[in-house]
Amino acid sequence: MAEQGRFSVMEAWFGWVLRNRTTVLGCGLLLLVVSGFGLRTLDIDFAIESFFSHENQHRQAFADYTRRFGRDDDAILVLCQAPEVLTFPFLEAYDRLASDLARLPMLRRVDSLLDVPVAYAPDDMEIRIRPLRERLFPAGRPDPAALATFAADLSLDGPFLMNYVNPKEGTALLVLRLAEDWSDNRGRQEAVQRLRAHLASLPHPDTAPLTHPDSTSPTSMPVAPAGFPTITLPGIATLTLAGMPVARADGMVMIQNDQRRLLPLSLAVTLTVLFFVLNGFRDIVLVVLTTAFTLAYTFGLMGWLGWKFSFLTSVAPVILVTTGTTYCSHPLVRLGKVGPHPDPARQAQAFAEVLRPLSQCAITTIVGFGSLLTIPVTLVHQFAFVSALGVAIAFAVAMTLLPALVSWIRPPRPPAPQPRHDLLHRLLNRLHPFVRRHPGGILVTLSAVVLVGGLAATRLQIRAFVFDDFRPDSPLMKTIRQAEKACHGLLPLAVLVEAAPGETVLRHRYLSKVASITAFLRTMPEVGKVDSPTDFLMGVWRLLQPEAGRTAPFPPDDSALAALFRLVLSAGNLGADQDFIARDLGALQIKIRLFDVESGRAAAFIDRVRERLAVFADASTTLRLTGTTVMIQETYRQTITSFLTSLGFVIAATFLVVVLFHRDPRLVWWAMAGNLGPLVCVFGFMATLDVPIKISTITIFGIALGLAVDDTIHFLTAFRAQKARGRSNREAAGRAIIRTGRGMVVSSLALFAGFLVLLFSEFEAQYLIGLMLCFSITAALVFDLAFTPAGVAVWGPRDNRPPSP
CATH class of the missing domain: 1.20.1640.10 (Multidrug efflux transporter AcrB transmembrane domain)
Known part of the structure; x- marks a missing residue:
């Protein structure tokens, strides 16, 4: 009533x-x-x-770090490649390119290999700390002997130099910093496009445009102010843009492309299916x-x-x-x-x-x-x-x-009434008697499928990488891997060293800790590059000591250390773009570049570093690991550890909803079994295709269960209505299929067609979401049309009413 x-x-x-x-x-x-x-x-x-x-502690630590040292993920890298990079033709073209880019209005700074200060002793009576340009081009002229010495001693001239040159890969880098007005999302995207167009417009000596494999910008885009001189770049073969800002800008372009293409395509495909x-x-x-x-x-x-x-x-x-x-x-x-x-x-x-x-x-x-x-x-x-x-x-x-x-x-106008004889109607009419006659066989067959899926799911892995949301064969991903190899890693993080209140970090006890931490980090296989202010100070101190007396890595007392630091400051920054020491001298950073390793391995690395920092820390020293990569890996860690909680929550909540609307225990049992079965099959399907659980695929399971239960609800509602008329379980199940089957198939086809277009996404993450959801929708439809009806037909609610006449 x-x-x-x-x-x-x-x-x-x-x-x-x-x-x-x-x-x-x-x-x-x-x-x-x-x-x-x-x-x-x-x-x-x-x-x-x-x-x-x-309020998150990792975000607050990252905000404090960026306030002191600036962002660690805002460097645009220009990879200048040639068979031989330690030659004067290449270095001259490289320097001309740096000067040319420095004129662009979207850049506030361009740092190059030739800007890095180096300490060297031209004779026994003098120690110089000058930019590398002055060492290799004294009085503006190339010095072949200096270049030969530099090439032979490259590994000893300070690790900073290795941020800009990798002779084995035939690559030298330019580090570009965007102006403040260009550092937001739109500005970064436009700046990357203009930089690509500008690099593409630079001619070779044979007047052919310089090529770079990841260029996608339109040639009609204005690239530089009027009056720029035309430069040629002999010795440089290719130019490529890379770095975190480039990946973000290209990711934004991919999202825009997906929205322009996939949304209309999804609607068109769905409507085409619905039309029939x-x-x-x-x-x-x-x-x-x-x-x-x-x-x-x-x-x-x-x-x-x-x-x-x-x-x-x-x-x-x-x-x-x-x-x-x-x-x-x-x-x-x-x-x-x-x-x-x-x-x-x-x-x-x-x-x-x-x-x-x-x-x-x-x-x-x-x-x-x-x-x-x-x-x-x-x-x-x-x-x-x-x-x-x-x-x-x-x-x-x-x-x-x-x-x-x-x-x-x-x-x-009213169409002439016609009986339905379409394919879908015929299939549903055939399914009805099949479910009535063979419910046990259907249950056994689909239960075996679930068992196979469950066994396959035991091989499912938890695995994620920072850049794995891009297609592995995409030009962007190839550029990222190329840049990672040339730059000894792309993922930035840092150890922040803070002195006690009222002190500076330019004391022996702080710098000795920094040197020890730096040495420890360089033993880690996940680390591609470590830059520390102690490297340069130790290099200068080594030159100041007689060779026979080189015992201590630093001056023996704080006053001598302060004098050494003043000598270094007289030559400019420790490293062109490094910014190692805060303005108030109360903190310094050790900069790390990590390879894009699997998230579990990266999390273990972060934990090991934090454990070692806890050993080095004392009452007067604060040591923290922070940076962009720490934020990303903590996101992965928290997402993965919350996965089972999320899955358990959606299963429990779905159970409560089903109980609320269908109070019969047997209906609740078959409703949950009919929806958890496809979910197990999805796990098995992922394991079979070697699709891991990661931040993008982890969203699939809640969505899949939420969508799958829809058709079950429609069927159970119709089944209860048929039972209310006094029909037996088998008769009610068959008639419920006839009544709701068309709507179930239509809705599933619409969902399948809509998610199918995600297979054409430029993002690997969206591709996997589309693939898994299409499989889940198909499996759910099979279970809703066969498993659940067969289940309630075999073991459904008790017949409390006599059959209606």
Whole structure:
């Protein structure tokens, strides 16, 4: 009786919407205008700070580090490559290129190998600390003897030099720093494009344009102020841009390309599928309109909240297209069964019949995304919130604007009534008796499939890399690996050394700790490069001591050490772009470049370094490991460790939702078994394809379970309705398939088609999400059409009523 009363309330609501369609659509259009202002503010952001909340200790440590020393991830690298880099033709062209780039307005500084101060003794009576340019080009002329000495002693002239030259790889680097006005997302993206265009415009001596393999910028883009002299670069074969800003800028371009291509493609593919299974062109128009409202409302609100697209939230538009079309397809399929021109009362009844199962679907899908909130990473929280909010909006649009649009957009003419003889109808009619006759065989077969998937899932690995969201065969990824090899690692992190209050770090006890930490770091295989202020000081001190008396790495007392430091400062910075010592002299940093190793290995490295720093620290010395790479690896660590919690949360929440709406223990059992089975198969599928669990694929499981349970809810709702009429379990299961099968297949096809387009994404992460979700949707449909009906047919609710006549 209470259930019938709730149904009457639903009918009354939809009757009001149908009668007041103008008011409902007017409110919808007003919200659309408001959302449009939010859409204008949407942007893309790859900032590492967005990974954590403001209160997070890692973010606070990183903020303190950047306040003292600046960002460690803002250096654009120009890889200048040639067969031989330690030759005067190459070095002269390299220097001309540095001078040319320094004129560009988007750069505030260009650092080169020739700018690095080096300490050397031209004779026994003098020690000089000068930029390398003055050593190799005294009085502006090449000195072959100096170059030969420099090449022979390169490893002894200070590790700083190895930041700029790698003779084995035939590479010398220029380090570019962006001007303040160009350091935001849009500025960085435009600066990278202009730099590429400028480098491509530089001619070889034979007037051919200089090539660089990762150039994608349009040739028509202005690249430099008027009046720039044309330079030639003999000796340099190729130029390539690399570094974290370049990867971010290219990642932003990829996201923009995906949004321009994949969102329309997803909608087009989904509508093409729906065209063959819905009731006419009008239904396609209704799906397009309601999906457009859903997208505008969701991302308009995202803009009003000041949130930006990241590599995770960039997949949300495709998710909303698929869920939005699914929530529209079920009411439209139901309306198709009541005739082409039903009266408003029958339309209201049709919408009321699908409201309950659709609300359950929305709740379980929102719960699936909500499970990601257990992962303590702000980036994941934003993705979960945007996706869950979009699902709620899609449901609200389907239950308000869709009825109003159905009433407003009428079919042009009533088609002649024709019996359904399409392929889908025939398949469902054949499935019905098959489930009735062979439920045991279906259960055994699909249980065996789940068992095989579970055994395969035991080989599933947890593995992630910083740059593994890009396609391995993409030009960007090839450039990153090339730059990583030439630069001895690309991932920056640092050890921050802070003196006691009122002291400076230029004391023997602090620098001796720095030297010991530096030596320890250089023994770690994950480290490609370590730069320390003690390297340069020790090199100068070595030159000042007689060869027979070289025992201590530093001056024996703090006063002599201070004098040595003043001597070094007289030559300029310790290393052109290193900025090792804070302005107040209260802190210094040891800079580290890490190879892109697997996340578990990187986390173990971070833990070992922290343990060693705890050994070196004392009451007067604060030692902290920080930097961009620490932020990234802590994101991975917290995401992976929260994975089981997130998965357990979504399973428990789904169980509670099913119990709330279907109280019979047997129905709850088969509902959960029918949805956990496909999830186990997804684990096995990932293990078979060697797809690891990482920050991108970890989002799949909650989404997959939330989407998979939708069709189960529709089936169980129809099954209960058939049982209420007094039918046996087998008869009720078969009739429920006939009643809901078409809607289940339509919604699954819409989801499959929508996520299928992610296979064409430029991001490896989105490709894997699309692949796994397509497999999950297919497996869930098979279980919903076969396993769950067979299960309730064999061991369903007890028959409490006599069969109806």
